[in-house]
Amino acid sequence: MDVLLDIAEPGQSLKPHEIRMEQQRRVVGIDLGTTYSLVSAVNSEGIPACIPDESGSVSLPSVVHYPDQADREPIIGQAAREMMISHPTSTIASAKRFMGRGLADLHEEAARTPFILEEGEGGMVQIRIHNQPISPVGVSAEILKSLKNRAEEALGGEISGAVITVPAYFDDAQRQATKDAGRLAGLEVLRLVNEPTAAALAYGLDQGREGMYAIYDLGGGTFDISILKLTQGVFQVMSTGGNSALGGDDFDHCLADLFIQEMGEKNPSASLIQGCKKAARWLKEQLTDKEQASITLTHGEGEAYQRTVTRAEFDGLINKLIRATGLPCRRALKDAGITADELKGVVLVGGSTRVPAVRAFVAELFKQEPLIDVDPDQVVALGAAYQADLLSGNRRDGLLLLDVSPLSLGIETMGELVEKIIPRNSPIPTARAQEFTTFKDGQTAMAIHVVQGERELVSQCRSLARFELRGIPPMTAGAARIRVTFQVDADGLLTVSAREETTKMEQSVMVKPAYGLSDGEIETMLRDAINHGAEDMRIRLFNEAKVDADRVLAASGAALKQDGDLLNEAETKKVKAAMLRLWETTQGKDHEAINQSIRELDRDTTFFAQRRMDRGVQSTMTGRRVEDFS
Amino acid sequence: MNPAPQPCWSCRGPIPKPVPFCPTCQTIQPLDPNLDFFGLFMIKPGYQIDRGQVESLYRQLQQQFHPDRFATKSPKERRYSLEHVTRLNEAYRTLKDPLTLALYILQQGGVTMDEGHPTTPTDPAFLMEAMELREGLEELDLNTDGASDALDAMRKEVQGRCKREIDGLSALFDDYFSNNNQAALESAAAGVNRLRYHNRFLEELDQREESLF
Numbered sequence: 001m002d003v004l005l006d007i008a009e010p011g012q013s014l015k016p017h018e019i020r021m022e023q024q025r026r027v028v029g030i031d032l033g034t035t036y037s038l039v040s041a042v043n044s045e046g047i048p049a050c051i052p053d054e055s056g057s058v059s060l061p062s063v064v065h066y067p068d069q070a071d072r073e074p075i076i077g078q079a080a081r082e083m084m085i086s087h088p089t090s091t092i093a094s095a096k097r098f099m100g101r102g103l104a105d106l107h108e109e110a111a112r113t114p115f116i117l118e119e120g121e122g123g124m125v126q127i128r129i130h131n132q133p134i135s136p137v138g139v140s141a142e143i144l145k146s147l148k149n150r151a152e153e154a155l156g157g158e159i160s161g162a163v164i165t166v167p168a169y170f171d172d173a174q175r176q177a178t179k180d181a182g183r184l185a186g187l188e189v190l191r192l193v194n195e196p197t198a199a200a201l202a203y204g205l206d207q208g209r210e211g212m213y214a215i216y217d218l219g220g221g222t223f224d225i226s227i228l229k230l231t232q233g234v235f236q237v238m239s240t241g242g243n244s245a246l247g248g249d250d251f252d253h254c255l256a257d258l259f260i261q262e263m264g265e266k267n268p269s270a271s272l273i274q275g276c277k278k279a280a281r282w283l284k285e286q287l288t289d290k291e292q293a294s295i296t297l298t299h300g301e302g303e304a305y306q307r308t309v310t311r312a313e314f315d316g317l318i319n320k321l322i323r324a325t326g327l328p329c330r331r332a333l334k335d336a337g338i339t340a341d342e343l344k345g346v347v348l349v350g351g352s353t354r355v356p357a358v359r360a361f362v363a364e365l366f367k368q369e370p371l372i373d374v375d376p377d378q379v380v381a382l383g384a385a386y387q388a389d390l391l392s393g394n395r396r397d398g399l400l401l402l403d404v405s406p407l408s409l410g411i412e413t414m415g416e417l418v419e420k421i422i423p424r425n426s427p428i429p430t431a432r433a434q435e436f437t438t439f440k441d442g443q444t445a446m447a448i449h450v451v452q453g454e455r456e457l458v459s460q461c462r463s464l465a466r467f468e469l470r471g472i473p474p475m476t477a478g479a480a481r482i483r484v485t486f487q488v489d490a491d492g493l494l495t496v497s498a499r500e501e502t503t504k505m506e507q508s509v510m511v512k513p514a515y516g517l518s519d520g521e522i523e524t525m526l527r528d529a530i531n532h533g534a535e536d537m538r539i540r541l542f543n544e545a546k547v548d549a550d551r552v553l554a555a556s557g558a559a560l561k562q563d564g565d566l567l568n569e570a571e572t573k574k575v576k577a578a579m580l581r582l583w584e585t586t587q588g589k590d591h592e593a594i595n596q597s598i599r600e601l602d603r604d605t606t607f608f609a610q611r612r613m614d615r616g617v618q619s620t621m622t623g624r625r626v627e628d629f630s
Numbered sequence: 631m632n633p634a635p636q637p638c639w640s641c642r643g644p645i646p647k648p649v650p651f652c653p654t655c656q657t658i659q660p661l662d663p664n665l666d667f668f669g670l671f672m673i674k675p676g677y678q679i680d681r682g683q684v685e686s687l688y689r690q691l692q693q694q695f696h697p698d699r700f701a702t703k704s705p706k707e708r709r710y711s712l713e714h715v716t717r718l719n720e721a722y723r724t725l726k727d728p729l730t731l732a733l734y735i736l737q738q739g740g741v742t743m744d745e746g747h748p749t750t751p752t753d754p755a756f757l758m759e760a761m762e763l764r765e766g767l768e769e770l771d772l773n774t775d776g777a778s779d780a781l782d783a784m785r786k787e788v789q790g791r792c793k794r795e796i797d798g799l800s801a802l803f804d805d806y807f808s809n810n811n812q813a814a815l816e817s818a819a820a821g822v823n824r825l826r827y828h829n830r831f832l833e834e835l836d837q838r839e840e841s842l843f
Contacts, residue, residue, distance in 0.1 A: 609642035616644020
């Protein structure tokens with residue numbers, strides 16, 4: 001908003017017209033990754049850059065160690081990663097894989113992790129450490145807090161908002177969990193942005209390179225494919241697909257499983273598993289440039305295990321995993337209504353796209369060499385910072401992201417079938433409604449089961465929520481009209497409401513995803529986490545009041561400019577004085593004072609508003625504004 | 631007769647007719663509930679619409695109304711933005727596809743598909759052809775090498791039929807819009823039904839094809 005305030009009285013030292021109503025906001029972009037997390041911000045030239053820690057490293061390993069004394073703070077990042085082998089059961093890595101997941105989703109994972117997994121109150125899995133339940137949301141919040149502190153130190157002040165990226169293929173529960181983690185870390189989450197979309201932004205595809213692009217994003221734990229169209233400064237996501245449980249970690253597991261098997265270890269210890277995984281990751285990284293590499297591990301009673309792996313052998317081991325990315329890619333192309341030759345470029349994102357076999361597969365699949373000129377580890381965080389800057393209003397270059405919802409949303413109907421309400425790849429925000437009816441005479445309640453996924457059977461989709469609509473007036477079967485509305489917001493988060501239409505009786509129910517945290521859990525965590533909760537609340541209330549004051553001031557300024565001739569000199573003075581008082585309160589710290597001044601300005605300008613309306617009515621009647629007739 | 635001007639919710643000045651932004655203070659206004667999808671895109675109502683133009687207008691309207699543009703604004707402005715864009719996306723989806731657009735025109739014209747018009751076609755010749763296609767699909771062995779080509783051939787055939795239905799509908803809808811001929815709208819319903827049937831068949835083809843990926 002560039003409306004300037006020109007309300008200073010002569011002789012006053014204060015010159016409000018020189019003050020921009022919106023100051024630059026300190027905002028960041030965060031890539032909350034499975035193996036690494038990064039924070040990035042846009043510099044004064046509008047260029048995003050990742051913020052390093054004191055050792056100069058930009059990547060924070062997504063690892064949290066919980067010391068056994070409860071009063072000691074968790075250890076985060078590289079130091080925690082070094083404790084994975086010595087403290088395998090109290091050091092959590094790859095918590096992103098557990099976000100928004102129930103125990104039943106994770107049986108394969110549960111067998112492999114050294115942790116004790118159990119079901120939390122809201123259905124989401126918890127990790128038991130030192131006999132304390134730790135939620136994956138809490139682990140992610142620790143990582144976010146660490147990045148927030150890093151950014152605040154580098155930027156010299158409080159962070160007012162953050163964009164956090166999520167895999168495009170994350171479902172509703174996983175997104176909600178990510179947003180909760182941001183909240184717990186004391187961040188105002190401006191928006192959840194899909195990782196491939198953020199990558200596209202950072203890639204500078206905006207530099208006159210209009211056309212269709214594929215973003216192939218293979219991270220530590222997730223795979224995403226997005227097809228984007230860039231036209232007239234708008235990035236339009238045409239389709240997305242992926243697999244939220246496939247990534248480079250699985251390459252490590254292939255190797256680690258092989259080592260354990262060759263060692264003849266039937267019941268490997270937690271620390272041996274971690275040791276094998278570490279060796280596997282190291283080998284994988286070596287094989288990016290080298291044709292072969294060797295590792296030595298000790299196991300059992302100090303026996304040495306030495307193994308050389310060639311790139312060809314590694315490629316053979318992971319071939320099936322890489323090929324598994326092909327189906328979502330072909331489906332995404334089809335959903336976008338294009339063929340591979342119509343792509344202008346293919347962008348690689350995620351550390352796992354460094355693996356030569358992955359690059360070769362992508363080149364073959366899309367019939368062209370992929371673009372690799374931005375560091376695939378940083379590209380998502382850079383894009384997130386760019387989007388944060390766009391959202392905070394600091395930037396005026398007019399770029400816009402139009403995203404889609406990645407998975408179909410529907411409800412259960414007769415015979416355990418799914419009725420789709422919002423099909424996958426629908427542009428968001430979106431709302432759709434569908435009518436259902438009762439199937440028994442006098443039925444007064446109806447169970448509504450919300451699911452997400454592409455399959456026809458409820459059991460093959462993901463259950464998001466169940467709720468019951470009560471108070472339906474008794475009618476004959478089929479007479480009631482129950483309208484179920486799905487609304488997906490710009491973060492890709494879903495709200496469902498239901499209403500009985502014949503009686504127009506409002507019976508709306510908002511639902512939370514089944515695999516979220518319960519309100520009780522959130523509350524406890526917030527209480528535990530926020531020691532300056534009251535301060536946070538005060539800042540939020542102040543910011544809200546200030547936003548509204550800015551709007552009121554701009555509106556009053558515009559009104560004066562347009563219709564100032566309706567006021568005599570004394571009246572103009574009176575209005576300007578009230579505006580000035582309001583402006584002054586916005587320079588303080590008290591939100592109540594702002595709201596009070598808004599009410600006063602409102603009151604002091606009511607006569608002015610009335611005159612403006614009177615003139616508007618009159619000009620309609622006399623037809624003075626001919627252009628308004630149509 | 632012109633409606634009386636309404637006050638802007640923000641600056642309280644007069645707004646002579648429903649517009650998305652206040653002419654005085656430029657603040658976003660609530661969505662006009664009387665605006666249909668054509669009005670939202672500011673295009674002439676009709677069935678043969680320029681899809682390239684719709685795409686371009688869609689992007690321009692998103693630039694103005696998208697929630698990203700209102701992220702730092704007051705809750706009320708953010709809510710209006712959400713309402714505008716939700717509706718815009720619905721309109722975009724409807725205008726883009728010949729079937730959804732046809733259904734929309736019928737609905738706006740007061741022809742409901744479920745009352746008085748059976749939801750599946752009843753024409754015997756049509757049903758016979760449709761049955762043949764369906765049998766062809768059912769008998770197709772997806773494990774053979776030629777399966778993909780056979781699916782493509784079927785798709786081309788059905789797409790051709792869709793095209794013919796769309797041409798027929800274009801003439802009827804033209805008649806309806808230019809001459810206000812309600813009878814043309816009533817007779818369009820049968821064509822819309824056949825088009826819907828073809829579309830379902832194409833969806834089934836897609837599902838079969840996925841298993842080939």
